[in-house]
Amino acid sequence: MNPTIRVKLSFMMFLEFFIWGAWFVTLGTFLSKNLGASGPETGAVFSTQSWGAIIAPFIIGLIADRYFNAEKILGVLHILGAILMYQMYNAADISVFYPYVLSYMILYMPTLALVNSVSFNQMTDPEKEFSSIRIWGTLGWIAAGLLISFAFHWDSQEGVKDGLLRNTFLMASIASIVLGVFSFLLPKTPPKGKGEKITVSDILGLDALKLLKDKNFLIFFISSILICIPLAFYYQNANNFLTNVGMENPTGKMTIGQISEVLFLLALPIFFKKFGFKKTILVGMLAWAIRYVLFAYGNAGELSFMLIIGIALHGICYDFFFVSGQIYTNSKAGDKFKSAAQGLITLATYGIGMLIGFMVAGQITETYKINGVEDWKMIWIIPAGIAFVVFLIFALLFNDKTKTQTEL
Structure with a gap:
């Protein structure tokens, strides 16, 4: 693989999972301590991940695989996601927060398949090459957690009490806009199912x-x-x-x-x-x-x-x-x-x-x-x-x- 392309794909994967790890790990604490959410309300917010997973195949199957390049859809979804994440950062009540997180997860979950699609399209031997790219996603998730705890101390007892966990959404929003713009610089990944009939099945x-x-x-x-x-x-x-x-x-x-x-x-x-x-x-x-x-x-x-x-x-x-x-x-x-x-x-x-x-x-x-x-x-x-x-x-x-x- 071309070294420049490898660096681009690794950076893409790093940011993809940095964004998720930046807010999802501490979400339960934020909902409980800062928004005063009940158990069922917290469960409903986390369930948005599942709704996103259920809806994601339709976005990929009906849009990405038929009409548009995967890297362009990836860019648009992350730019829209950055806006929604910023709204989550500003939300002061669970009733305001929920519609934004639901919309966000519906947009984010398809990107998990899109980054894989962009990566595989550049590989001649995915079984050997993919793991070296995918590991950067795990490193991105780890980096987000380390920043939250050891650099910013947002999850410390004082930080949680002062509402600093809200900043995790701002950090994720910034990373999302960066990945959204960067996605348009990724290798072109044209739709492979163009003209094909695709059913719900x-x-x-x-x-x-x-x-x-x-x-x-x-x-x-x-x-x-x-x-x-x-x-x-x-x-x-x-x-x-x-x-x-x-x-x-x-x-x-x-x-x-x-x-x-x-x-x-x-x-x-x-x-x-x-x-x-x-x-x-x-x-x-x-x-x-x-x-x-x-x-x-x-x-x-x-x-x-x-x-x-x-x-x-x-x-x-x-x-x-x-x-x-x-x-x-x-x-x-x-x-x-x-x-x-x-x-x-x-x-x-x-x-x-x-x-x-x-x-x-x-x-x-x-x-x-x-x-x-x-x-x-x-x-x-x-x-x-x-x-x-x-x-x-x-x-x-x-x-x-x-x-x-x-x-x-």
Whole structure:
């Protein structure tokens, strides 16, 4: 790949995830402490990610793949996103904040596919080249967290009290306008589906529903939706929890999870080859239960190591389940349904699963709040129990011993 193009793609990926990490990690704390949002209101705000994931395929399938260059749509979406993010920065009430965040996520979620499309279009061997570009996205997310905690101290006890977390939206807005303008300098990525007839079934990957006739794939599919319920608790509550229990620089320390994600992603092929798909994905499920038990019984004092270990388990939780699941789906789908199957799994997890998860997390958080104070022990024990039940269901019912699995 041309070195100039590599730098451009890396910078694009860095900003793409810097923007997301700049405000999403601390969102739960901001909603609770600065906007006085209830559990269900917080769940509704986080659910906008799921609505964005559900609507995104239509924007990509009906517009990007047929009429306009991907880099131009990327630029327009991020410029519009910068405006919405600035409105979120100015919002003083949850009723004002919600329409802006919903509109923003509907625009942002399609950009995750667009940056991949722009990248893949410049690669001759994506399997070898993409990871070196995509890792800059993780570095962008880490950089945002480190800035918030260690450079600006917006998530400190005093910063939260003084409303400084609001600045995360301003930082994301500035980064979004930079990426929006920069996108027009990216390599041209013309629409590949121009003139082709695209149906709703194509967009949502519904052709891959045929895979659900396979009992084991059906078990995996249902488990993927169910495991997203405990996952939602982490996204929605982790930063607020760490802030409430008095952990210093919580946002910066949460980047340990992204560092862990990179390391375990490198270890995944070795684990896969030695233990196979079922054991790998079971480890990922069990890790969710363990991390929440650590959160339930840890504290910011002498047991702070339990909280750090819980954060560090993110790599196993995410990579061993979601990345393994994507590889398994790819192996089961065959050439004809590869894209459709990945689209279906994405819709099931980030769309349906997370939507249910955020609603459940919001309601549980509100239920175990007494006089405005959360009972964090119960708030974490419940998703730990859900994750363990999913672990048992998958362990008992999934029994795929096909040749495809052993060769993954």
